[in-house]
Amino acid sequence: TTNQQWGGRFNEPTDAFVARFTASVQFDQRMYKQDIRGSIAHATMLEMAGVLTVEERDLIVNGLNEIQSDIEAGNFEWSIELEDVHMNIEAALTKKIGITGKKLHTGRSRNDQVATDIRLFVRDEIDLILAEITRLQQGLAELAEGEADTIMPGFTHLQTAQPVTFGHHLMAWFEMLTRDYQRFEDVRKRVNVMPLGAAALAGTTYPIQRHVTCELLGFDAPAENSLDAVSDRDFAIEFCAASSIMMMHMTRMSEELVLWTSAQFNFINLPDRFCTGSSIMPQKKNPDVPELVRGKSGRVYGHLFSLLTLMKSQPLAYNKDNQEDKEPLFDAIDTVKGCLRAFADMVPALESRKEYMREAALRGFSTATDLADYLVRKGMPFRDAHEVVGKSVAYGIESGKDLGEMTLNELQQFSDTISEDVFDVLTLEGSVAARDHVGGTAPNQVRAAVTRAKAMLAKR
Numbered sequence: 001t002t003n004q005q006w007g008g009r010f011n012e013p014t015d016a017f018v019a020r021f022t023a024s025v026q027f028d029q030r031m032y033k034q035d036i037r038g039s040i041a042h043a044t045m046l047e048m049a050g051v052l053t054v055e056e057r058d059l060i061v062n063g064l065n066e067i068q069s070d071i072e073a074g075n076f077e078w079s080i081e082l083e084d085v086h087m088n089i090e091a092a093l094t095k096k097i098g099i100t101g102k103k104l105h106t107g108r109s110r111n112d113q114v115a116t117d118i119r120l121f122v123r124d125e126i127d128l129i130l131a132e133i134t135r136l137q138q139g140l141a142e143l144a145e146g147e148a149d150t151i152m153p154g155f156t157h158l159q160t161a162q163p164v165t166f167g168h169h170l171m172a173w174f175e176m177l178t179r180d181y182q183r184f185e186d187v188r189k190r191v192n193v194m195p196l197g198a199a200a201l202a203g204t205t206y207p208i209q210r211h212v213t214c215e216l217l218g219f220d221a222p223a224e225n226s227l228d229a230v231s232d233r234d235f236a237i238e239f240c241a242a243s244s245i246m247m248m249h250m251t252r253m254s255e256e257l258v259l260w261t262s263a264q265f266n267f268i269n270l271p272d273r274f275c276t277g278s279s280i281m282p283q284k285k286n287p288d289v290p291e292l293v294r295g296k297s298g299r300v301y302g303h304l305f306s307l308l309t310l311m312k313s314q315p316l317a318y319n320k321d322n323q324e325d326k327e328p329l330f331d332a333i334d335t336v337k338g339c340l341r342a343f344a345d346m347v348p349a350l351e352s353r354k355e356y357m358r359e360a361a362l363r364g365f366s367t368a369t370d371l372a373d374y375l376v377r378k379g380m381p382f383r384d385a386h387e388v389v390g391k392s393v394a395y396g397i398e399s400g401k402d403l404g405e406m407t408l409n410e411l412q413q414f415s416d417t418i419s420e421d422v423f424d425v426l427t428l429e430g431s432v433a434a435r436d437h438v439g440g441t442a443p444n445q446v447r448a449a450v451t452r453a454k455a456m457l458a459k460r
């Protein structure tokens, strides 16, 4: 027998392999809730438009609700022969309620149906992702507050540069995530446009009321152009782009966590529950969670490129190519959610090893800029001050002393502008406290940044 949904014009059944090859039900059944929600809205609208009777609509709506319960109870048999989630559910409806089930698809095509389903699905997932970013940011702000006075070396080129506070470093991560949050919010606007009503590509001859389905489904507006509506997947690409940028941020955080947990840095302790051991080396405790997050970025970047390539050169309107949008999109969603969850659980549990951070900041002449600034305040041009401090550092390397460990006499070899008060600026505390402006690393500025951050989060 030929396919019951579209077999009318066919003379032989689909080749068994082709049926499997072209089916998507294995992965698009994930959208069953969105599919049912969309169908209920469509049936409701069809009744208002006079296309279905009240009785027909009620039969359809009740049938669809039952199907949802069946699926959720594990009492639904998905069939490859029925190709995708849409035709599986429609066939089940007809089986349940009889010929009225066959009226549901009036004025609709799988092309506008699937585009609507994915948008509903991505919208729901974006909302979960936004909530999880917020949870991670709350953890970061909390941790940063407690670490506002903790001094560590700040790096450029991964070489010790200037002392910073650990809280300040954590709030830099916070800022990356704020931009990620904004990007997902922005993507959501373009996700939340309704294709339904575009039908196959040209619209439909039935008196549909798109603003009704639009409102029932919580979309901001119906898509303007039916050809574009069924073929646009920009929103999926944008979702993967926002996800890729966020994953990139998480690889940067991961990299630092991996470095910091090493014996060579020893800046932080990751609680055992976020680490695993080695089957051969008994002493090992590996930072698997950040490493895995770093590694998983590859998939998400890959999915972004899959989707860009998928859409490249596609003529209007719908092409079967588009069925390939789902697996990359779903895996990007799962990966991003998994990584965010791991981070949101782990970050608040980080323990700083303040002594080691401090010791590292004391090594590496991290207050050299402070000494130069000191000389400038005493009237020396900055370039000359740079030279003086450079010579002091060279002496320090030779004698094995950091700037703060030298005597006044030793320092005065390089400039007689230096006097006793120099030691105020050569301390780590003096150095960070002096960077006392909005966005600076001074502990009171970090506390102020945390206060602003918490107020911002409270408004979400």
Ligand code: ARG
Binding pocket: 024, 028, 084, 110, 111, 114, 318, 320, 322, 323, 324
């Ligand atoms: N499973 C299809 C997809 O994911 C649904 C749309 C099919 N439309 C069609 N004309 N074959 O895109």
